[in-house]
Amino acid sequence: MTSDLKKVELHLHLEGAAPPSFIRGLASEKNVDLLDIFDENGSYKYEDFWDFLKVYEAATSVLQTPEDFGRLTQAVLEESAKSNVVYSEVFLSPDFCGERDVGAWKEYLAAIQEAANQAERSDGIVLRGIITCIRHFGPDLAKETAICAAETAGDWIVGFGIGGDEKVGAPKDFSWSFDCAREAGLRLTAHAGEWGGPESVQAVVDDLGVERVGHGVRAIEDPALVEKLAERGIVLETCPGSNVVLNVYSTWENHPVDRLREAGCIVTVSTDDPPFFHTTMNREYQMLADTFGWDDDAFRALARTSMDAAFCDASTKENLQKVLEAE
Ligand code: ADE
Numbered sequence: 001m002t003s004d005l006k007k008v009e010l011h012l013h014l015e016g017a018a019p020p021s022f023i024r025g026l027a028s029e030k031n032v033d034l035l036d037i038f039d040e041n042g043s044y045k046y047e048d049f050w051d052f053l054k055v056y057e058a059a060t061s062v063l064q065t066p067e068d069f070g071r072l073t074q075a076v077l078e079e080s081a082k083s084n085v086v087y088s089e090v091f092l093s094p095d096f097c098g099e100r101d102v103g104a105w106k107e108y109l110a111a112i113q114e115a116a117n118q119a120e121r122s123d124g125i126v127l128r129g130i131i132t133c134i135r136h137f138g139p140d141l142a143k144e145t146a147i148c149a150a151e152t153a154g155d156w157i158v159g160f161g162i163g164g165d166e167k168v169g170a171p172k173d174f175s176w177s178f179d180c181a182r183e184a185g186l187r188l189t190a191h192a193g194e195w196g197g198p199e200s201v202q203a204v205v206d207d208l209g210v211e212r213v214g215h216g217v218r219a220i221e222d223p224a225l226v227e228k229l230a231e232r233g234i235v236l237e238t239c240p241g242s243n244v245v246l247n248v249y250s251t252w253e254n255h256p257v258d259r260l261r262e263a264g265c266i267v268t269v270s271t272d273d274p275p276f277f278h279t280t281m282n283r284e285y286q287m288l289a290d291t292f293g294w295d296d297d298a299f300r301a302l303a304r305t306s307m308d309a310a311f312c313d314a315s316t317k318e319n320l321q322k323v324l325e326a327e
């Protein structure tokens with residue numbers, strides 16, 4: 001049973017993982033009217049990727065205090081633990097946590113970490129954070145986010161990245177922020193090759209110097225790039241269920257995750273924003289097994305590869321590799 005396998009997730013947006021019922025609960029506590037973002041079944045409702053980003057941002061509007069983010073972290077990790085996730089890297093956005101003010105951001109981070117420590121004690125799941133700026137908010141706000149990242153870089157905040165609308169601006173506009181994060185010791189990832197083509201993947205590798213790419217799947221359209229990614233060991237944080245629901249690919253059968261793996265790329269699998277895409281890590285695994293015939297050995301190799309590609313320190317990694325081996 002794929003659900004019994006221990007899993008490692010490297011690409012999960014904390015706000016994007018908020019169960020709709022959790023957001024509705026906060027909205028009613030705070031008397032905020034959010035009805036427009038839910039369908040008749042209570043799920044998030046959106047038309048396409050750009051509408052998804054708007055609904056996502058509307059949902060975050062009820063997350064207003066460090067305590068809200070602590071509760072969110074607890075709710076998200078409870079869900080991840082149900083899929084047997086033993087290690088997760090979560091994207092955190094100071095944009096939604098104190099509007100990039102360093103002092104406020106530290107308070108939000110403390111609440112998130114406290115909830116993570118509690119989940120580690122109760123469910124054994126280990127969490128680390130990647131601070132992410134948002135591409136369509138522009139390079140100036142990204143600089144403030146990078147400063148928040150640099151100020152809190154360490155054993156727990158382990159990376160820096162960028163999400164949002166890949167069609168807006170160019171990666172090199174964000175060089176200052178990525179340089180700042182790198183100098184603070186953070187490891188780097190960037191969303192690319194989801195809505196942009198292979199040139200977008202090439203640009204984050206060349207211009208931002210990232211070692212992982214969020215999604216990256218449209219690299220498949222350029223065989224020379226696929227070869228280069230494989231040779232250089234650039235890690236792809238693929239999220240197939242997200243891509244299928246957002247219609248980057250029309251079906252699981254059309255998704256290139258299996259072809260990228262066959263071509264020698266380092267492929268990891270995550271959920272991105274699970275409730276938005278009606279998915280879980282268990283479901284991603286089940287779909288990979290059903291669609292491409294991945295078996296338990298393939299999944300065990302996937303978990304080890306993902307742990308290798310994690311941004312946490314060596315001793316955390318070693319401990320978790322042991323947890324995976326004990327399966
Ligand atoms: N932020 C949350 N989910 C995202 C996605 N799939 N692409 C870009 N930015 C995002």
Ligand code: ZN
Binds near residue numbers: 163214
């Ligand atoms: Zn993402």
